[in-house]
Amino acid sequence: MPCCAFAAFIVSQVVLGFGVLRRFMLRSGDTLDDAPDNPATEWRLIGAAPALTAPDSSRRPGMRTLAIAASLEILLATGAAYGYRLHAHTHHHYGLASVASVPIPVCIR
Amino acid sequence: MAVIPSDIAQAFIRREVAVGPVTAARHRRIAMIYAAMCILGLLPAIVGMPPSIQAAGLGLWIPGGGFLAVGGWAILLFALTLALFALAVFAWFGAGMVIAPIIVWLGSALLAGLMAGGQTWFLAPYLVAAMVAGIGIYAYRRNQARKTAELATLEARKRIIATAIAEAIEVAAPVPAMAERELTPDDLASSRYALDRALQPVGQMNGYDKVDQFQTAALRYQINHLGYGLGMLQCMYTPSFHGYLSQAQRNLIELYLDRRIWGYWLWESAWGNLNFTDPDPAAKDNIMLTGWFGIQLCMYMSNTGDRRYAEPGSLPFRRNARRVYHHDAHTIAQSVARNFLDSEFCLYPCEPNWLYPICNHYGMTSLKIYDRVFGTKYVPSVLDRWLDNLDAEFTDYSGSIIGLRSSLTGFRFPFPAADAALAGFQNCFAPDRAQRMWATARQDLKYIIKSDESGATRLSIPGKGFDFGNYKSGYAGAYAMLMDAAHEFGDYEIADAALRALDRDCGRADDGGVLRYSKGSNLSNAMAMRARIHRRDDFRRTIAEGPPEASLRGPILTDAKYPDVLVARAFSDGAGLDLVLYPGAKPGPQQIRIERLRPGAKYAMRSGSEHAFAADPDGTASLYVELHGRTPVHIVPAS
Numbered sequence: 153m154p155c156c157a158f159a160a161f162i163v164s165q166v167v168l169g170f171g172v173l174r175r176f177m178l179r180s181g182d183t184l185d186d187a188p189d190n191p192a193t194e195w196r197l198i199g200a201a202p203a204l205t206a207p208d209s210s211r212r213p214g215m216r217t218l219a220i221a222a223s224l225e226i227l228l229a230t231g232a233a234y235g236y237r238l239h240a241h242t243h244h245h246y247g248l249a250s251v252a253s254v255p256i257p258v259c260i261r
Numbered sequence: 262m263a264v265i266p267s268d269i270a271q272a273f274i275r276r277e278v279a280v281g282p283v284t285a286a287r288h289r290r291i292a293m294i295y296a297a298m299c300i301l302g303l304l305p306a307i308v309g310m311p312p313s314i315q316a317a318g319l320g321l322w323i324p325g326g327g328f329l330a331v332g333g334w335a336i337l338l339f340a341l342t343l344a345l346f347a348l349a350v351f352a353w354f355g356a357g358m359v360i361a362p363i364i365v366w367l368g369s370a371l372l373a374g375l376m377a378g379g380q381t382w383f384l385a386p387y388l389v390a391a392m393v394a395g396i397g398i399y400a401y402r403r404n405q406a407r408k409t410a411e412l413a414t415l416e417a418r419k420r421i422i423a424t425a426i427a428e429a430i431e432v433a434a435p436v437p438a439m440a441e442r443e444l445t446p447d448d449l450a451s452s453r454y455a456l457d458r459a460l461q462p463v464g465q466m467n468g469y470d471k472v473d474q475f476q477t478a479a480l481r482y483q484i485n486h487l488g489y490g491l492g493m494l495q496c497m498y499t500p501s502f503h504g505y506l507s508q509a510q511r512n513l514i515e516l517y518l519d520r521r522i523w524g525y526w527l528w529e530s531a532w533g534n535l536n537f538t539d540p541d542p543a544a545k546d547n548i549m550l551t552g553w554f555g556i557q558l559c560m561y562m563s564n565t566g567d568r569r570y571a572e573p574g575s576l577p578f579r580r581n582a583r584r585v586y587h588h589d590a591h592t593i594a595q596s597v598a599r600n601f602l603d604s605e606f607c608l609y610p611c612e613p614n615w616l617y618p619i620c621n622h623y624g625m626t627s628l629k630i631y632d633r634v635f636g637t638k639y640v641p642s643v644l645d646r647w648l649d650n651l652d653a654e655f656t657d658y659s660g661s662i663i664g665l666r667s668s669l670t671g672f673r674f675p676f677p678a679a680d681a682a683l684a685g686f687q688n689c690f691a692p693d694r695a696q697r698m699w700a701t702a703r704q705d706l707k708y709i710i711k712s713d714e715s716g717a718t719r720l721s722i723p724g725k726g727f728d729f730g731n732y733k734s735g736y737a738g739a740y741a742m743l744m745d746a747a748h749e750f751g752d753y754e755i756a757d758a759a760l761r762a763l764d765r766d767c768g769r770a771d772d773g774g775v776l777r778y779s780k781g782s783n784l785s786n787a788m789a790m791r792a793r794i795h796r797r798d799d800f801r802r803t804i805a806e807g808p809p810e811a812s813l814r815g816p817i818l819t820d821a822k823y824p825d826v827l828v829a830r831a832f833s834d835g836a837g838l839d840l841v842l843y844p845g846a847k848p849g850p851q852q853i854r855i856e857r858l859r860p861g862a863k864y865a866m867r868s869g870s871e872h873a874f875a876a877d878p879d880g881t882a883s884l885y886v887e888l889h890g891r892t893p894v895h896i897v898p899a900s
Contacts, residue, residue: 187726187735187780189768195468197457198824199773219475219528222352222361 279411280671281653283605287671298322299393306386316377319389320370323396324362326389327373332382335373342369354674356475356525357533357612411658418660418701429700433751436798439809442498443841444794444829450776451790452494453824453845455487457775458783459509460823463516470731470783474525475612477729481522483784485553488513490791492560493803498794500808501815501838502831503565504854505823510561514570517554518578526550527580533613541586542578543596548624549611551596555627556804558590563634563807571635594631597624598639606668607643607650614669618655618662619678621647622686629690630804640690648691660701681706681746688749689804699750706743710758718754719761730782737767737781741789751797763789774824774845811835816896819881820854826888837864837897844888851888855896856881863899868892873899 280288302321305314312330320327325342328335342365349361418425444452458468472478491510499506516522523542530540543551558570569575574587600609601624608621625647628639655663662683664676680702687695711721720743726736744759763769767789768779778786815833824845832839838855858864858876866872868886876882886894 187728187737187767188733189779190470190731190733190782192468192470192731192783193454193770193777193779193781193786195457196773196775197460199775219352219356219358219473222348222356222358 279408279656279658281650283650284654284666284671287667287669291670291672303386312379312381313374313377315381316385317370317374319381319385320366320373322389322393324366325369325373326385326392327370328376329385329388330381331373331376331378332385335376336382338369338373345369354612354615357529357610357615359533359614359669360535361532408658411661414659414661418704421704422697422701425700425704426697429696429703429750429752432754434753434797435751436802437796439832442796442830442832444494444498446843447776448794449827449829449843449845450771450774451793452491453775453827454777454786455490455790456505456509456823459487459491459513460505461512463512464519466516468783472731474522475529478731478782478784479522479525481517481550481553483730483787484513484517484522485557486784486787486791488557489560490787490794492557492564493791493799494794495564496560496803496808497796497799499828499831500564500812501833502818502821502828502840504819504821504828506828507561507565507567510557510564514558514561514576517557518576520579523550523578529612540580543586543588543593546600546610546613548597548600548609548620549617551593551600552620552624552627555590555593555597556623556630558593559627559630559634560803562590563630563803566813590631591635594628594635594637594639597628598643601643601647604668606654606666607647608655610668614667616655616666616668617664617676618651619664619683621651622683626686626689626804633805633807644690648694679742679746682742685746685749685800688798688801692801696750699746699752702746703750703752703755706755710755713761713765717761718758719765720755720758721762728782728785730784733782735767735780735782735785737763737778737785738788740767741781741785741792745788745792745795745800748792748795749798749800756792756795760793814857816855816857818853819856820852820883822851826851826853829891837895840894840896842886842888842892842894843890844892848889849887850885852883852885854881854883858882859898865897865899867895867897 298321302318304310305318310318316327316330318327319330324346325339328338328342331338346362346365346369349358349365352358352361461467466480469480469483470478471480474480488510491506491513495502495506495510526542526547527540529547530536530545534545536545558576562568562570571590573589573591576588576590576593578586578588580586601607603609606616608616608618609624611617611620625640625644628643632638632640651662655666657663661680662678663673664678665674666672667674680698684695684698684702687698706720709720709722710718713719720740722736722739725734726739727733728735728738730738740759740763744756744763747753747756747759763778767781767785770777770779778789781789809832812833815835816838817833818828818831818838818840821828821842827843827845828840829843830839830841842851842853844851855876858880860876860878860880863873863875864882866874866884866886872884874882874884886892
């Protein structure tokens, strides 16, 4: 369990970090146009413009997503640290066991 | 009193330091904490403690440094931890999550300690020390380079400041008389962009950008700027028209109370201020809500005389079925004033621990209009200290105001701050300083004034730009902001150049009687609407003076159908009513309703021909007017 949590933690950093880079540095989320049209501005109270569906923010991670993801990661990190602590204690225990020449598995997944 | 350029320039020329006493104290505190961490981190190695403690200690020097001590594949975690730390700092910046970098730093040190084997990598302490030294040297050199550049700018500004101020004053158009105020057809089309959004049922948010609720694209800022545009329009062009214009402003105010708008504070209060039990949005910090919303509230009350939002509990911020934060215009203003007084910087944070001078300008402006509407003296009681701190703690060596400072660490972080935008706010509460600031900003703008193919001047900012209202490329917001500021200071040449740039580059679209910029965010469109109708000192007058006194007691237009009847002008002299109307859909007869007439008195309505009518006993009258293009309507007491 701690190994899985730690792996998820690391993978999430890579994925999220890449997303942030893409969005804020490379701006690859934008089209190649200098400035894309904003469908939100087309909406009219009365008239021909269609009521908006959710704007295109759904296809890109917003700050809210980022905040939620960051919170989850912190939970994961805390969980991983706590899990690793248990893991380390287990190692310690097994170390004592090995002194006593008792064959036992080294890692539990 | 005439403004003397040399007097205005003095404070600017005397500027010598850019780190004030409070910032310096924060720097000292953070340096001491870091020094303590380094000593603590080094001790295990010196006294020969177990490898796990040594690895954890090394992790206190730099985030992830402990993984170098672990050695082997764990060295890869060092780079990952640095990336994660950068992300955590971004979460701290973006959403006030102050715990994020602390958890990552200390958490990685702890993790490294737990992972350490029988011995540490012997090179690790030297590598970590070298990296820390390298980062320190880089930061020092970067700061020195920035300081040198800013001092060079200061010297250049000193040479031209008096001339620049004199020039800015000379080119400024006179303040327009109320008798001249009338919206053009383009102005009306632009105002319909804001009215469309504001007049939809409260709770619906069609036509808004929905990206995030923490940073600059948040819905709250879109609502605020739509409100400011409509409020300034009412004050400067149609103070005697309430009807759908007042309804639109009330809708925006009531929409603001929706938890989707202010709910971000529940999170920020928890992970930034560690306040899990009472995240009142108008208590500690959060000037990005109280300062901005306060202006909007008071604009409405100042324009209309309607004091409904001054009633206790009239602004309920409902967290859930059981918990409501009851506020009103008074508690919102008190929150701003109390935070100013309580803060060592005087200026205080938006997100927990992040001080944005721009939001504090909104806050001071909100107190200015509140003082006028309710007769309090918040601004005189705090302004001197506020300005002193702005100069000492938030102004760089060149004399420009910085964008952002961390209140915890005192560190200055890169965030755009435009002197031109700040000058518009200062014009409300410190007009001399505003004039100086605009004069220097105006000099900088000269570099981006170009001629287009027809020979007309336009602003031209290189690159793709960045729209803070949706985080996409585009210059609609920047051009709108510059046009707004130029109009406020009467520099119509620059304002026209900005308008030309907006129209050419930002996807101007005129469809369905509404003028919009398709390549701009909703926030930028709201700003562009206000910038378009703006004339000299309009913002200052809306905040510091309010509508003409006669419009608050004379007859008012209260009912007209939107968008069939568009109101380009509505002024009362106390007895009669002067209107200019346009048909918004098709020409023909339209019914309008007038209130606050003298009960039972006889009046004449002049619109081409003259019609006599008598007011009802309750002082109201419903009238029909034929709208064909621009239609002046005069209602006067019968002689």
